[in-house]
Amino acid sequence: MDKNTTKSTINELFKVLDEQKFLNVINVTDIDQYIKKLTAYKFLELLIIAQLNETESLRELSKQLKDNQDIQQKIEVDTISTSQLSRKQCNLTPRIFEKVFRHLVFETQALMKHPSMIRDIGKLLVIDSSTMSMSLSQYPWATFRKTKSGVRLHLRVVVTKDITMPDKAVMLPAKHADRSQMDELIDIDSNAIHLFDRGYNDYKQFDKLCFDDVRFVTRTKKNAEIEVISEQVPDTENNIFLDQEVYLGSVQNGTKMTQPLRLIKTKDSEGNVVVIVTNCFELSAKEIGDLYRYRWKIETFFKWMKQHLKIKSFYGKSENAVYTQIWIALITYCLQVLLQLKFHHEGSLLELKRTLKNLLFSPLEEFLRSLFRKPTRTSKGRKKYNWEKEFQHIVSQFEEGEVAHLNDLTYDPLFFLTVYDGNKCKLWIRTTGHIPFDFFS
Numbered sequence: 001m002d003k004n005t006t007k008s009t010i011n012e013l014f015k016v017l018d019e020q021k022f023l024n025v026i027n028v029t030d031i032d033q034y035i036k037k038l039t040a041y042k043f044l045e046l047l048i049i050a051q052l053n054e055t056e057s058l059r060e061l062s063k064q065l066k067d068n069q070d071i072q073q074k075i076e077v078d079t080i081s082t083s084q085l086s087r088k089q090c091n092l093t094p095r096i097f098e099k100v101f102r103h104l105v106f107e108t109q110a111l112m113k114h115p116s117m118i119r120d121i122g123k124l125l126v127i128d129s130s131t132m133s134m135s136l137s138q139y140p141w142a143t144f145r146k147t148k149s150g151v152r153l154h155l156r157v158v159v160t161k162d163i164t165m166p167d168k169a170v171m172l173p174a175k176h177a178d179r180s181q182m183d184e185l186i187d188i189d190s191n192a193i194h195l196f197d198r199g200y201n202d203y204k205q206f207d208k209l210c211f212d213d214v215r216f217v218t219r220t221k222k223n224a225e226i227e228v229i230s231e232q233v234p235d236t237e238n239n240i241f242l243d244q245e246v247y248l249g250s251v252q253n254g255t256k257m258t259q260p261l262r263l264i265k266t267k268d269s270e271g272n273v274v275v276i277v278t279n280c281f282e283l284s285a286k287e288i289g290d291l292y293r294y295r296w297k298i299e300t301f302f303k304w305m306k307q308h309l310k311i312k313s314f315y316g317k318s319e320n321a322v323y324t325q326i327w328i329a330l331i332t333y334c335l336q337v338l339l340q341l342k343f344h345h346e347g348s349l350l351e352l353k354r355t356l357k358n359l360l361f362s363p364l365e366e367f368l369r370s371l372f373r374k375p376t377r378t379s380k381g382r383k384k385y386n387w388e389k390e391f392q393h394i395v396s397q398f399e400e401g402e403v404a405h406l407n408d409l410t411y412d413p414l415f416f417l418t419v420y421d422g423n424k425c426k427l428w429i430r431t432t433g434h435i436p437f438d439f440f441s
Helices: 009-013 019-026 040-053 058-067 069-075 082-091 094-111 178-185 203-211 285-308 319-342 349-358 364-371 387-399
Strands: 123-134 143-145 148-159 164-173 192-196 215-219 226-231 242-248 261-267 273-278 415-421 424-430
Touching: 009 319, 009 364, 019 040, 019 094, 040 058, 040 069, 040 082, 040 094, 040 319, 040 349, 058 069, 058 082, 082 319, 094 164, 094 319, 123 178, 123 285, 148 178, 148 285, 148 319, 164 178, 164 285, 164 319, 178 203, 192 285, 215 285, 242 273, 261 285, 273 285, 285 349, 319 349, 349 364
Parallel strands: 123 192, 192 215
Antiparallel strands: 123 148, 143 148, 148 164, 215 273, 226 242, 242 261, 261 273, 415 424
């Protein structure tokens, strides 16, 4: 079978994003004017392949293209120099890849199911940020400390029981505080609950969210000023140590909220005591505590991205190059999730990613056969010895008199030893109460 047919794995991966769809999505006139070889779409294809292979540099990507006929057939280019790739990465605006990311988000959400985590709460949207640290001397445009530069990815993800899917993203130099991006990441949606950490604490924003009927759950800061209005009986059996209606902020500082919130003290997924505030009064304190524990999902997402895609080190040093690489990493993640949803793969995304990396240019049937192959041997894991059952068995023997002979000091027990001699196995039975040293010689 021709690997460059529509039945190949790589063509199936790019099916949702062929060249014509790409051009329609970015809607940029004459983006490839006077370009004969490395078009914007071919550059995107190459960078997605680099993300899947976790390619270390543009020099390595250029060498892969030169040596790999499969990549050449897909891109329809034999060679691209490192300098051409570098210029393209610097000259293309990251905005076009942001548009592609948003398009894939819509495509993914059309296939996703949104089973409620608890009751009928609608979507659970988790917001957080992650910083990619960089050298100050090489990335001076991203300075955020005296000795360090960095870019911060502010992200909103949709969390279900099976999938964590990026939904909205903002990229800025790391000097921008988390709470400055709340307007960008929070939509007025009464069918969703927004979950975020205390870095996004802003009492004026909280008031606005309450007026707009936007539900949220977050943590308070340690120095938060709290006025208690009323208090419910705590539910310590479910790790609810406080359940109060409160006002946050101070009149003196001009931060006093006009809308009441609910304050709950509980434990997070690691067993640490946390203080949560929310405007969800219709849910029980236990349900709110359970919801907050799903915040670890976005931390797992960031960890997955940094471990299995290329966003910790960068192919270029310009702002365009860095942002373009991160957007394409998010695009690559979305394409893998779409593939997982399309074929109803219930295994881990990492399993799909590894299979995709190994069989990217193989026929689609071979990729699916490998992805859904059942293990030939099943492991029950390391068996734990049931000491309680064994103890009860000994007690039963004692009560029935079956172990009374053990009180006789003249009793000489039997030793059963299996001795392996090359490929042969011999069974030795000895009736002495000791084993001589020369027995094994």
